[in-house]
Structure formats: C-alpha cells, structure tokens
Amino acid sequence: MKRINWPLWLGFLLSVVTFFSYFAVFVWYPITRDFPWANLLLFALSAVLLFLGVRRAFSGDRRRSKIAAAIVATLGVVVIAFFLFAFFVGGRMLPASKGAPQVGQKAPDFSLNDTDGKAVSLNELLTTPINGAPPKGVLLVFYRGYW
C-alpha cells in the first residue's frame, strides 16, 4: 500500500501557512512584526520537514514519489524564499528621500482634499484651535496607501 509522505506534505503546508500567518496574525504584534522571528522559526521547521520528506522519498525506489517530493519541496522553498526576499530585500527598496524636511527646518505647506472633498492645508491645521486651545503641533503620516 502506498504510504503518504507526511513530513513532505506537512512541511509544504507549514511553509504556506507560515507565509500567510505574518499578514493574518504576526503583523498585529510589534514583537513579531518588526522582525519576523516567529515566521523564521516556523519556516525553519517547514524546511526541516521538507528535507526529511525528500530524504524519505529518495530512500525508497518509487520513481514517482521522488519526482513528487522534488516538486513539492521546491515549491515549499520558493514560498520561503519569496517571503524572505519580500521582507529583507523588497522592504528596503525605498527612495533615499534626501530632500525630505529635516529637524529644525520649516515644514513645506501644502493643501490637499480630505475624505469629504474639503481642502485642508498644513498651515490651517497648525492654527485652527482645538477645543478652544491653539494646537501644539501636527503629526504628518505619509503612508503607502491601500489603492
């Protein structure tokens, strides 16, 4: 009877689950978000399982099992590599922004529409009283957006 190569399939499944777990779970906790150590540990475990699965397939003499193991293990490694690349290489591909305003400089004014289509300028936000008191300042958060 054909036996399922469970380390192989478990390793592959774990690599896929680990990939999505960053976005579904770990991104919500600062300790697992800024450095994805939880994902790295789980990926390491899935790599070990994939390795064991490949070794198991190649220790037998069924040609189809060997081919299947090679394909599944490669896919698992691609998933792991894609995450590592996106996080450690892709995430660092950012413009230098050498011309961004620096501490001590005046922040350039601008006027943009808010979600109600009303024009809002930085100077206006800095001078419009909040609850009767002048504002202490403004935090500008530029973000990539969700498109």
Next chain:
Amino acid sequence: MAISVDAPEKSRDLAQQQGYTFPLLCDSNVEAIRRYDLVHAGAGEGGRDISRPAEFLIDSTGTVRWVHLTENYWVRARPEEILEVSKLLK
C-alpha cells in the same frame, strides 16, 4: 493627519473601519509627497507613483521637530515612540 495617494472613498472606508478621527488627505497627484521628497516611483498598483512611509512631527510654528524615515517599509514608527516624541511639543 495621514497622507496617501488613495482615493477619498478608499480613505473614508479606512477611517470608518478603523475608527480614525484625524484627517486622511488624498494626494493622487503626488504634490505634497513630491514636495517632501517621498515619491516611491512605480511602487503602486500598475507602476503608479506612491509615497514611501514617513512620519514628521511639526510644532505650532511649522518647524519640523522629529522625522522618521524607515529603512524597511515593513517596519514603521510605533505609537509609543510617537507619544514619547510628542513631548517635544510645548
């Protein structure tokens, strides 16, 4: 307040979902984003220009008091960090 290239409707949904009460401004033409030298060319959907993540704390005189330009866009300024630097504002 927060600025992105997102359409106003998109930002309105985001504010409602998350319960944000600060203004979300729409910079579809990357005007302010360009003025602050934050354009991340071609990084958006279909090769569209977007903003790189960046945070600036501006005091009431319009002077920059704190800047955070992350080196990795997966890593952003944390709320505690911003609460700490907001003490710079008198």
